[in-house]
Amino acid sequence: xxxxxxxxxxxxxxxxxxIRSKGYxxxxxxxxxxxxxxxxxxxxHHFKTKHDLGIAVVDRYIDTWKTRMIExxxxxxxxxxxxxxxMLEETLGSFQNSNVKKGCPFGNLAIEMSEHDASFRERIAxxxxxxxxxxxxxxxxxxxxxxxxxxxxxxxxISSIEGAILIAKVKQTSKPIENTVSILKNTLLHQRSISHE
Amino acid sequence: xxxxxxxxxxxxxxxxxxIRSKGYxxxxxxxxxxxxxxxxxxxxHHFKTKHDLGIAVVDRYIDTWKTRMIExxxxxxxxxxxxxxxMLEETLGSFQNSNVKKGCPFGNLAIEMSEHDASFRERIAxxxxxxxxxxxxxxxxxxxxxxxxxxxxxxxxISSIEGAILIAKVKQTSKPIENTVSILKNTLLHQRSISHE
Amino acid sequence: xxxxxxxxxxxxxxxxxxIRSKGYxxxxxxxxxxxxxxxxxxxxHHFKTKHDLGIAVVDRYIDTWKTRMIExxxxxxxxxxxxxxxMLEETLGSFQNSNVKKGCPFGNLAIEMSEHDASFRERIAxxxxxxxxxxxxxxxxxxxxxxxxxxxxxxxxISSIEGAILIAKVKQTSKPIENTVSILKNTLLHQRSISHE
Amino acid sequence: xxxxxxxxxxxxxxxxxxIRSKGYxxxxxxxxxxxxxxxxxxxxHHFKTKHDLGIAVVDRYIDTWKTRMIExxxxxxxxxxxxxxxMLEETLGSFQNSNVKKGCPFGNLAIEMSEHDASFRERIAxxxxxxxxxxxxxxxxxxxxxxxxxxxxxxxxISSIEGAILIAKVKQTSKPIENTVSILKNTLLHQRSISHE
DNA sequence: GATGAATGAGGATTCATTCAT
DNA sequence: CATGAATGAATCCTCATTCAT
Numbered sequence: 001x002x003x004x005x006x007x008x009x010x011x012x013x014x015x016x017x018x019i020r021s022k023g024y025x026x027x028x029x030x031x032x033x034x035x036x037x038x039x040x041x042x043x044x045h046h047f048k049t050k051h052d053l054g055i056a057v058v059d060r061y062i063d064t065w066k067t068r069m070i071e072x073x074x075x076x077x078x079x080x081x082x083x084x085x086x087m088l089e090e091t092l093g094s095f096q097n098s099n100v101k102k103g104c105p106f107g108n109l110a111i112e113m114s115e116h117d118a119s120f121r122e123r124i125a126x127x128x129x130x131x132x133x134x135x136x137x138x139x140x141x142x143x144x145x146x147x148x149x150x151x152x153x154x155x156x157x158i159s160s161i162e163g164a165i166l167i168a169k170v171k172q173t174s175k176p177i178e179n180t181v182s183i184l185k186n187t188l189l190h191q192r193s194i195s196h197e
Numbered sequence: 198x199x200x201x202x203x204x205x206x207x208x209x210x211x212x213x214x215x216i217r218s219k220g221y222x223x224x225x226x227x228x229x230x231x232x233x234x235x236x237x238x239x240x241x242h243h244f245k246t247k248h249d250l251g252i253a254v255v256d257r258y259i260d261t262w263k264t265r266m267i268e269x270x271x272x273x274x275x276x277x278x279x280x281x282x283x284m285l286e287e288t289l290g291s292f293q294n295s296n297v298k299k300g301c302p303f304g305n306l307a308i309e310m311s312e313h314d315a316s317f318r319e320r321i322a323x324x325x326x327x328x329x330x331x332x333x334x335x336x337x338x339x340x341x342x343x344x345x346x347x348x349x350x351x352x353x354x355i356s357s358i359e360g361a362i363l364i365a366k367v368k369q370t371s372k373p374i375e376n377t378v379s380i381l382k383n384t385l386l387h388q389r390s391i392s393h394e
Numbered sequence: 395x396x397x398x399x400x401x402x403x404x405x406x407x408x409x410x411x412x413i414r415s416k417g418y419x420x421x422x423x424x425x426x427x428x429x430x431x432x433x434x435x436x437x438x439h440h441f442k443t444k445h446d447l448g449i450a451v452v453d454r455y456i457d458t459w460k461t462r463m464i465e466x467x468x469x470x471x472x473x474x475x476x477x478x479x480x481m482l483e484e485t486l487g488s489f490q491n492s493n494v495k496k497g498c499p500f501g502n503l504a505i506e507m508s509e510h511d512a513s514f515r516e517r518i519a520x521x522x523x524x525x526x527x528x529x530x531x532x533x534x535x536x537x538x539x540x541x542x543x544x545x546x547x548x549x550x551x552i553s554s555i556e557g558a559i560l561i562a563k564v565k566q567t568s569k570p571i572e573n574t575v576s577i578l579k580n581t582l583l584h585q586r587s588i589s590h591e
Numbered sequence: 592x593x594x595x596x597x598x599x600x601x602x603x604x605x606x607x608x609x610i611r612s613k614g615y616x617x618x619x620x621x622x623x624x625x626x627x628x629x630x631x632x633x634x635x636h637h638f639k640t641k642h643d644l645g646i647a648v649v650d651r652y653i654d655t656w657k658t659r660m661i662e663x664x665x666x667x668x669x670x671x672x673x674x675x676x677x678m679l680e681e682t683l684g685s686f687q688n689s690n691v692k693k694g695c696p697f698g699n700l701a702i703e704m705s706e707h708d709a710s711f712r713e714r715i716a717x718x719x720x721x722x723x724x725x726x727x728x729x730x731x732x733x734x735x736x737x738x739x740x741x742x743x744x745x746x747x748x749i750s751s752i753e754g755a756i757l758i759a760k761v762k763q764t765s766k767p768i769e770n771t772v773s774i775l776k777n778t779l780l781h782q783r784s785i786s787h788e
Numbered sequence: 789g790a791t792g793a794a795t796g797a798g799g800a801t802t803c804a805t806t807c808a809t
Numbered sequence: 810c811a812t813g814a815a816t817g818a819a820t821c822c823t824c825a826t827t828c829a830t
Contacts, residue, residue, distance in 0.1 A: 021312060025223055029804065040805090041812040050804060101312060110367040111308045115218055115298060125367045152376045155364065156357070159373055163360025167352065170307040170322045176356055179349045187384065204793080225820065237822085238795040247821065401814085415706055420616055423800065434801085435816040444800065495706060501754075504761040505702045509612060509692060519761045546770045549758065553767055554747070557754025561746065564701040564716045570750055573743045581778065620825065631826090632791040641825060791830085799823070806816075 008046045011036050016057045020105045023112050024054050055119060061105045062127045074134040080142035084188065087135070088181045091161055095168060095177050103169040107162045132158055144188055157184060205243045208233055213254045217302045220309050221251050252316060258302045259324045271331040277339035281385065284332070285378045288358055292365060292374050300366040304359045329355055341385055354381060402440045405430055410451045414499045417506050418448050449513060455499045456521045468528040474536030475583065481529070482575045485555055489562060489571050497563040501556045526552055538582055551578055599637045602627050607648045611696045614703050615645050649711060652696045653718045665725040671733030675779065678726070679772045682752055686759065686768050694760040698753045723749055735779055748775060
């Protein structure tokens with residue numbers, strides 16, 4: 001059936017992989033043509049520019065992670081504490097093996113593209129915001145953090161994770177991620193609450 | 198007198214700025230020629246390749262930060278707790294205003310180059326290791342962390358900072374850095390020690 | 395119709411001329427663009443590298459000469475002695491006028507490229523071998539040379555011709571070629587056989 | 592003592608080697624600086640241009656071979672036939688081992704430079720002429736060739752040798768040279784005289 | 789005389805994009 | 810819709826030569 005549409009999704013899927021590994025700017029359209037076995041004509045039929053493809057790839061990353069991290073895990077049916085643990089474990093599981101070297105699709109593009117292109121930056125910023133909002137709600141549900149500090153604390157957890165993935169990438173070992181996840185779990189769950197200052 | 202050496206240092210200095218803003222791969226040699234007002238011949242007289250320049254820039258970043266963060270602050274003469282506070286405040290101060298958008302020179306290159314080039318990756322990994330070692334010693338001096346957890350905790354602090362700088366870059370506000378610094382201070386200093394698990 | 399293929403052949407044809415005159419390394423891609431009136435994009439669409447073009451040019455030389463010298467002349471329908479005479483006359487005819495200065499396409503590249511690039515060298519060596527094989531058969535057919543000396547003698551005839559073309563090139567006169575052809579004819583045909591030693 | 596002059600000779604000597612292997616145009620001045628351990632200033636003090644060096648190298652080749660081949664061997668004190676044999680054996684000896692791949696300094700430059708530069712071409716043409724003249728005299732002394740054919744025959748011998756060195760270079764074996772030398776010896780010495788046509 | 793820094797034209801190649809079919 | 814040929818600006822780099830010291 002909808003062969004054109006399928007083909008387009010396929011290109012985005014292949015491109016998402018390549019761009020995660022090589023970065024957006026270092027990925028040439030030719031790289032994608034070779035990886036997906038299509039011709040130039042077809043490519044430019046589906047995407048007016050390379051930039052269009054880039055945005056499609058980012059949107060795809062966001063769709064995937066929003067569904068997995070936010071909708072399925074953070075807004076799922078388990079008790080709030082459990083949901084937070086799930087999120088941390090899901091993170092840990094996503095960055096093992098070859099994925100350690102590839103790093104986080106959002107973190108990678110955040111750093112590579114923020115200064116170059118507003119449409120990348122805004123999408124990624126907005127994704128991080130949505131994530132922090134969802135985590136913030138869960139933290140409140142779990143009664144772990146006072147309401148007025150929940151968003152800040154959620155953002156800190158997320159940025160800690162991004163930082164750990166960054167260090168893991170440059171060290172080529174998932175140890176820093178395990179380390180951060182373990183410290184976050186510890187801090188969050190073995191204390192009555194985090195309230196000072 | 199030492200005109201040649203000066204000239205080379207100047208190029209590295211200009212390039213360090215440009216590369217921090219645009220990234221290594223997106224910075225063309227021409228960008229550097231224009232920014233520094235020199236000719237191609239002069240450039241390639243001092244640097245055999247663009248890669249050579251990149252390495253010189255990384256080495257310069259490392260020199261600067263090692264001196265400031267490690268030697269002057271973490272290994273300085275103040276009490277251990279004070280030194281840690283200084284490090285956090287120095288971090289905060291370094292990423293205000295236009296520097297928020299530029300991000301961390303190490304984090305930027307870690308993400309951009311780790312998969313492309315081992316000589317960048319290794320230098321940066323080794324810098325993060327040295328930083329974590331120095332911070333680890335200070336944490337032990339301050340009696341804040343049990344000895345066997347000190348390195349892991351130090352690495353977590355550093356990766357939290359890197360993650361905060363990343364989020365700040367994509368959000369174009371230093372708020373996430375202030376946030377993380379404040380949480381780190383809080384966790385570190387207002388509790389007897391961090392020992393559970 | 396087959397416009398693409400034609401275009402590629404045209405480039406090879408123009409390049410064959412330019413390279414024969416200027417040598418492979420001294421011929422810039424720009425030289426070829428100017429001579430053939432095409433743009434850089436078109437060139438690199440057809441040839442991945444300059445080296446690719448070089449190989450295409452060598453293969454074209456080989457095709458042409460194999461057809462003319464080996465298939466049409468040495469393996470033709472005339473008596474063996476006549477075929478050898480034809481070969482010598484064809485050689486003579488090919489290096490008159492402006493062609494004296496250009497020299498032999500194979501000899502030129504043999505000397506220029508043998509030390510630089512195995513793929514050029516091997517192709518040319520194999521062409522000379524095939525030529526010597528075909529001439530060797532013809533010498534045997536003509537009963538001019540004892541079987542066990544035929545290949546060596548064929549190779550000597552061919553190398554004499556190459557040497558004569560070389561001297562003709564540096565002297566800018568076809569006299570050395572005429573001279574060598576006449577001596578070869580004489581030695582081959584006016585003696586019962588060449589058998590001594 | 593004459594340190595400047597010595598240095599210059601050294602540069603020419605090093606350059607002669609490099610140019611014989613890589614060709615004149617493919618040899619960069621930097622190649623020569625590296626091989627001889629001198630600086631740019633010194634080089635351009637001795638040679639106004641790269642071309643100047645090239646000419647010095649050719650003149651050096653010519654000096655060496657004229658002394659060896661013409662003065663010592665062809666115009667030496669042995670009987671004429673012996674002198675010719677010596678010349679052939681000297682040739683054979685000069686192109687063994689690594690020298691097979693390097694080819695003949697004159698043949699190499701003849702082919703590479705004849706179309707590009709008259710001053711190279713003329714020097715080499717004149718060297719080949721002097722060699723042919725000397726060989727011609729020796730052939731006459733030996734009563735092997737009628738007077739009016741002696742120069743032509745000498746030139747044919749020389750061009751045969753050059754051609755054999757060329758084929759040897761592309762085949763990377765000295766066999767073609769041995770082969771040609773043996774055939775030349777045979778033709779020259781085992782027949783009363785070469786007179787027909 | 790000697791040094792090596794500086795020059796800038798020219799080299800091969802890549803790239804996103806357009807266009808004729 | 811789809812193809813792949815064509816475009817030409819831009820990229821990294823090399824080179825012979827000049828120049829200030």
